Amino acid sequence: MTPDKKNTAKKIAGGLAAAALTFYIGAAQAADFNLRAVANSNENDEDYDGLVVFKDFVEAHSNGKIGVDIYMGTQLCANGTECLQALEDGSVDIYISTSGGTANMFPYVQVLDLPYLLRDDRIAEAVLSGDFVREMRNDILDDTNDSIRLMTIGNTGGWRNFANTKRTVTSPEDIEGLKIRTVVADLPQELVKALGASPTPIPWPELFTSFQTGVVEGSKNGITDIMGMKFTDAGLKYVTLDGHAYMAALWFMNNEVFTDMPEDLRRVVVDGFSALQQATFASPKRKSIQAYQDFAKAGGELYVPTPKEKEVFRNASAPVYTWFTENVKSGQKYYDLLVAEAAKAEKAVDAIYAKDLK
Template sequence: MTRSVSLKTLTAASLLAAVAAVGPAWAADVTIRLAHLNPADPFESHSGAMAATFKSLVETASGGEIAVEVYPNGQLGKDNEVIQQVRDGIVQATISSAGGVAQHYPLVGVFDIPFAFPNIAVSNRVMDLSSEFGQTFAADLEEATGTKVLGLLDSGGFFAFTNSKRPIETVADMDGLRIRTMTLPTHQAMVDSLGAQPTPLPWAEVYTALQTGVADGQMNPIPVIAFANFDEVQQYLSITNHVITPYLWLMNGAFYADLSERHQDIVDWAAEVSVEAGRGVSRVIEASERGLPKLASNMEVNAVSPEEQAKFAAAAQPAVRALIEEQYGEAGVAMLEAMLAEIETARTELGLAD
């Protein structure tokens, strides 16, 4: 363990110890510390909604036997750091982005084939623990990391590009733009294939990077762009719907196994309900004044045409697939093919098959 990692772990542990010293409102038998990167307001972010719903349901259903302490806004560190804290048993659970998960489980990158998901209904069916693919994916992640997957859902919707230079209407408009990405090799390959310069940065640094010009733009779902106030530092919003990435809700595997069967049932049920609450909040933000109308009041908004989307797909899909094959090998290809097969099943069930 490096000195910097040790200091970060000690800092998180010290904060948790200070909070624990105060004590919960009742003498709980079990305490779940749940961390996430986003605002605590349940009407502002999907992870905020999930955490608030989970806390209410678990504490009520357990009759106070389980206390849930929520640490929003990245209080305990960056995504990948908090996941390590969960794996080490310092923190019991985290709701994390694919960027953070990728540093512990690289196969999360299989979700990043551009334009693989035709709409949010298909995404909801595939990116879920009830789907055959979701169960396969979660089991493999659990074996690799020693965690328990409590939830799998989208990060807030389909991604759009923002930037401070010009509207993005064609692939040519991407040329030379420095686009912040998560620390996902698949996202970096995608941006590079479109002629832009990928600039991987942790979430905590994105606003300042856009403000100071370290990055010209970034890509995220509408709800994330809205609660992050990127309209304050970006002029153009281009709706491409080019990719949709997952959020993973992880719990320390040993902690979960040590819960009583009754407490496991409460945690599982509350997490399932909370994931649905998170999905709902994302859709409400997208459709309300908190979402696109808020951004449109400060930004120039354009939607990329289906014809141009096809050109984006033609440029980016081969690059991402090649990276998955090269970096993740047979396991990555098998996971990717399982996901694509589940997408086709969902398309057929929804009457969307070609």
């Protein structure tokens, strides 16, 4: 290629790049709705995976009419109470929280932490894609004078399992006497007490040292959290995959922002949250593969309870269900609803097994 042709090609390429940049800047400026989405976590978390999928989906399918800005960490708000307030007053448009982070405002969301009610991923994903979420959405709207809207419930970290520094746990008797770390919340503490162990609230950043020093001897965590924090280096060696609680993530949106959108854009947002939900369902499954491998390499021991053994754990947890239904606002309603929706999902999945296993 001659120098003149090279210069011409460079000018054309430069012009195309400038035109593309101008297009994207113009598209961003042309957005009719700019959504500020907050997750108090980091870019290694399933929350971030979900937000990236949501942002890409709604920006593309709205033809740039909706823009999404992602704020990871505590830039705009620091915790569940603060972020929900920001959501109500409109300084944040989208927020994700665990049930523990929102239980002070909506106590009934703790139903998601009740142990052994959701059999496995298929059941949990079916329940959280149906009318259970719509009923909770209606109650949250009522409790916030139509200011906060529950959009969907995904996953953040897989399943909670019992892990400890002392021994293999195959039954509730094996947990008796252990000092188990919990968050500062009634329900997880009631579960630990029901199983005969001692609930010990410890801040997350202090947990590694607490394992080392014996302040606590166990915890209730997902495998990705265990390996992400390198708890095996602090002596955590035994994990029982009892899957007692699905680590649900509640995704909220400012309802006024949502309802101010025309119907076609509301449809895009709803579809975007559906795509986000699917991404958060899948992300822990992928990430846990390496985590389990790393746990084994670190000398960790995994135990998978049989269905009969899990039933023993569930029966031992009965006092937690009683506590929830008697002490939590709408507790009986949501316990009954979750049990009914889980049974419906199990029936549907079992019908599929009957066809697919032949």
